[in-house]
Amino acid sequence: MQKEDEREARVDVSNSAGATVEGPVASRHGLSQQGLKPRGRMFWNLGVAALVEQSLARGEGQLAEGGALCVLTGQHTGRSPNDKFIVEEPASRENIWWGNVNRPMSQAHFERLHAKVIAYLQGRDLFVQDLAAGADADYRLPIRVVSESAWHALFARNMFLRPDREALRDHQPEFTILHAPFLEADPRTDGTSSGSFIVLSFARRLVLIGGTVYAGEIKKSVFSLLNYLLPARDVLPMHCSANIGAKGDTAIFFGLSGTGKTTLSADASRTLIGDDEHGWSDKGVFNFEGGCYAKVIRLSAEAEPEIFATTRRFGTVLENVVLDPDTRTADLDDARLTENTRASYPLDFIPNASPTGLGGLPRNIVMLTADAFGVLPPISQLSADQAMYHFLSGYTARVAGTEKGMGAEPTATFSTCFGAPFMPRHPAVYAKMLGEKMARSGARCWLVNTGWSGGSYGVGSRMRIAYTRAMLRAALDGSLAGVELREHPQFKLLIPAACPEVPSDVLDPRATWQDKQAYDRTVSELIERFETNFKQFEPYVGPEVKAAAIRAAA
Numbered sequence: 001m002q003k004e005d006e007r008e009a010r011v012d013v014s015n016s017a018g019a020t021v022e023g024p025v026a027s028r029h030g031l032s033q034q035g036l037k038p039r040g041r042m043f044w045n046l047g048v049a050a051l052v053e054q055s056l057a058r059g060e061g062q063l064a065e066g067g068a069l070c071v072l073t074g075q076h077t078g079r080s081p082n083d084k085f086i087v088e089e090p091a092s093r094e095n096i097w098w099g100n101v102n103r104p105m106s107q108a109h110f111e112r113l114h115a116k117v118i119a120y121l122q123g124r125d126l127f128v129q130d131l132a133a134g135a136d137a138d139y140r141l142p143i144r145v146v147s148e149s150a151w152h153a154l155f156a157r158n159m160f161l162r163p164d165r166e167a168l169r170d171h172q173p174e175f176t177i178l179h180a181p182f183l184e185a186d187p188r189t190d191g192t193s194s195g196s197f198i199v200l201s202f203a204r205r206l207v208l209i210g211g212t213v214y215a216g217e218i219k220k221s222v223f224s225l226l227n228y229l230l231p232a233r234d235v236l237p238m239h240c241s242a243n244i245g246a247k248g249d250t251a252i253f254f255g256l257s258g259t260g261k262t263t264l265s266a267d268a269s270r271t272l273i274g275d276d277e278h279g280w281s282d283k284g285v286f287n288f289e290g291g292c293y294a295k296v297i298r299l300s301a302e303a304e305p306e307i308f309a310t311t312r313r314f315g316t317v318l319e320n321v322v323l324d325p326d327t328r329t330a331d332l333d334d335a336r337l338t339e340n341t342r343a344s345y346p347l348d349f350i351p352n353a354s355p356t357g358l359g360g361l362p363r364n365i366v367m368l369t370a371d372a373f374g375v376l377p378p379i380s381q382l383s384a385d386q387a388m389y390h391f392l393s394g395y396t397a398r399v400a401g402t403e404k405g406m407g408a409e410p411t412a413t414f415s416t417c418f419g420a421p422f423m424p425r426h427p428a429v430y431a432k433m434l435g436e437k438m439a440r441s442g443a444r445c446w447l448v449n450t451g452w453s454g455g456s457y458g459v460g461s462r463m464r465i466a467y468t469r470a471m472l473r474a475a476l477d478g479s480l481a482g483v484e485l486r487e488h489p490q491f492k493l494l495i496p497a498a499c500p501e502v503p504s505d506v507l508d509p510r511a512t513w514q515d516k517q518a519y520d521r522t523v524s525e526l527i528e529r530f531e532t533n534f535k536q537f538e539p540y541v542g543p544e545v546k547a548a549a550i551r552a553a554a
Helices: 048-057 107-122 150-159 165-169 216-233 263-266 305-310 384-393 427-441 463-477 517-533 542-546
Strands: 021-022 041-044 061-063 068-073 085-089 104-105 126-132 142-146 175-180 197-201 206-210 236-244 250-254 269-273 277-280 285-287 291-295 318-321 342-346 362-369 379-382 397-398 410-412 444-449 485-487 492-498
Touching: 041 048, 048 061, 048 068, 048 150, 048 397, 061 107, 068 150, 085 362, 107 175, 107 197, 107 206, 107 397, 126 150, 126 216, 126 410, 142 150, 142 517, 150 291, 150 318, 150 342, 175 216, 197 216, 216 236, 236 263, 236 427, 263 291, 263 362, 263 463, 269 277, 269 285, 291 305, 305 342, 362 384, 362 397, 362 427, 362 463, 379 384, 379 463, 384 427, 384 444, 384 517, 384 542, 410 517, 444 463
Parallel strands: 021 041, 041 126, 068 318, 085 104, 085 197, 142 175, 175 206, 250 362, 362 444
Antiparallel strands: 061 068, 126 142, 197 206, 236 250, 236 269, 236 277, 277 285, 291 342, 318 342, 379 444, 379 492, 397 410, 485 492
């Protein structure tokens, strides 16, 4: 990790065309390889204090009580999935899962948009951060983020790995993100869907982001890059959190935003590897990132003390969190701007975080879902074939606010691999890798519902986090190994008959509903959705996975 020492400033004329270069150290590999010849000031690899200072001086945000930098993202308070494109290029064309997730952009449109971004950035002050993704040095990806915004540079610095000073001098990025949040595209000439754009070019090794201030686009663009690159090296990229128990047992937690992936992996009794993005190699699990990007709406110090503490700490970036106008105290219960309030902070802000970002081969796999229908059991054990099925299905509820255009209520959805928006390759590629790695490691798999109990959304209530934590502890420490398992008659899931610190009736979802007939009808509705969704994957799976699929009774 780089130390925050900014006494040394290095000016390299290869980085600029008359620009002033400021910062502790600049790479000898300048911006010309990305087509940039800046004329303004360049702030190269500034540390946290300097970036906060620049952000405040430029009116980008406010300092909250405790020291966090609070910023607003305006119109875009979540990702813009309809504005993400991959350039259609000969070398990668056949490997991309084209469709609604991965929209093609022509090379001609990309070149036009790239020229527009370059022309826009060259006349502005720029903040450059040389970083990396991938805690395992064998698979590490050097990256560069170039932004017109100081706070986005701080966000990137929080989220990715920070090379030491000596490494920075010779840092040569394999991919560069050109970030122009206030530049609008013209759909008529640029080949975009709107004024916003997130465009990946594997051939040019560039990412263009513009027309959106939401910082999550930077993070997820790098994730998308790794999701394309790593399978070719027999590494499974995963949208998951991961931690390690006292006995060295690694667990991974799949889940989309709002399912509890970040919260549940930040367990004081286990060492946190990372909260969102990991790779699974033949050696073990490794974090892609150097930070966390946690949802903080209605976060409490009692339920989630480690994450709550980061919201009161200097170096954290609070996104769209409302501050008290007098005290500048963050009000984490105020959702007037968005349900998708966020905190970005370095991983070492979590007291029990792993300093290496590395773990062994997983012993337990947890697939998290926030079932808005309220009919799935809170925990169930999956066979290997069921695990493959549920990984491909990726059922959850899209929680309000994580994407632009969503309403106020959760919407049932299927996001294959628990991360469809970030998967450039066909889901079958990732599912096949998961099955192979599970077979080699002998990992157990659990399906955990952190969603609703006692009724669907609007009638039932969200599963108590204390119960979910107790069930996870029992699963991970082996306490459920000898417990009787009862098969759910429709879902064919194996449900533990008892679990320490959890009332037995909570484990049976039907028992929590007052109206049993309504439960049965809702189960039938959800089964129909599972069946409809899985038809697209049936040609790519074997008979064992097909047999494990959820189907209506014949």
